[in-house]
Amino acid sequence: MTESTPSFSGPLAGKTIALGVSGSIAAYKAADLTSELRKAGADVHVVMTESATKFISVLTLGTLSRNPVLTSFWDEEGWQPGHIELADKIDLFLVAPATAQQVGNYANGLAPDLLGAIYLATKAPVMLAPAMNGKMYEHEAVQKNLETLKGRGVEIIEPVVGELACGYEGIGKLALVSEITETVLSYIA
Numbered sequence: 001m002t003e004s005t006p007s008f009s010g011p012l013a014g015k016t017i018a019l020g021v022s023g024s025i026a027a028y029k030a031a032d033l034t035s036e037l038r039k040a041g042a043d044v045h046v047v048m049t050e051s052a053t054k055f056i057s058v059l060t061l062g063t064l065s066r067n068p069v070l071t072s073f074w075d076e077e078g079w080q081p082g083h084i085e086l087a088d089k090i091d092l093f094l095v096a097p098a099t100a101q102q103v104g105n106y107a108n109g110l111a112p113d114l115l116g117a118i119y120l121a122t123k124a125p126v127m128l129a130p131a132m133n134g135k136m137y138e139h140e141a142v143q144k145n146l147e148t149l150k151g152r153g154v155e156i157i158e159p160v161v162g163e164l165a166c167g168y169e170g171i172g173k174l175a176l177v178s179e180i181t182e183t184v185l186s187y188i189a
């Protein structure tokens with residue numbers, strides 16, 4: 001049997017992406033997104049919040065990305081914190097799905113978790129794909145945070161209208177994985 005080795009050919013070859021995954025029901029879609037980005041040639045490093053690990057496993061995203069997954073400040077190895085090393089080397093910081101919590105953290109410069117710390121530490125472009133209940137998404141506080149981030153040059157991949165996991169119909173559904181991938185390609189390929 002021929003073993004396949006990690007392949008980094010494709011339009012994103014040579015690009016390193018930190019893919020942040022936060023605690024939304026849409027976190028399971030990060031599996032497809034990881035796969036699509038890797039197949040496009042990117043070296044994908046997944047960083048998960050503790051909440052995200054309730055929705056999708058480290059094993060799944062680690063296997064699909066073919067890289068170790070970072071989940072906590074406290075189990076990093078080596079003299080340099082892994083999240084700082086990652087923040088320094090990436091070509092893109094993409095968070096999909098991004099919760100209301102994450103949007104608020106970045107807008108306010110808070111680093112209670114690895115994702116907030118990477119947001120503050122990286123000089124790479126930042127792209128967020130928010131996903132949440134429609135009323136949460138439309139709340140003035142969330143919209144203000146998104147405007148703040150847009151004002152800093154953060155690319156927001158808008159959520160779409162659809163049936164939401166909370167039972168409502170409306171805006172707040174994570175953008176299609178294909179749209180997120182296309183946006184990444186148009187940005188850094």
Ligand SMILES: Cc1cc2nc3c(=O)[nH]c(=O)nc-3n(C[C@H](O)[C@H](O)[C@H](O)COP(=O)(O)O)c2cc1C
Pocket residue numbers: 021022023024025026049050051052098099100101102113131132133
């Ligand atoms: C079933 C379930 C689904 C959730 N989905 C979302 C969501 O889509 N978007 C969101 O902002 N929060 C959602 N939450 C709430 C977040 O998990 C919660 O705010 C958490 O603190 C986010 O933390 P994190 O950003 O560190 O992952 C959900 C919670 C539960 C229990």
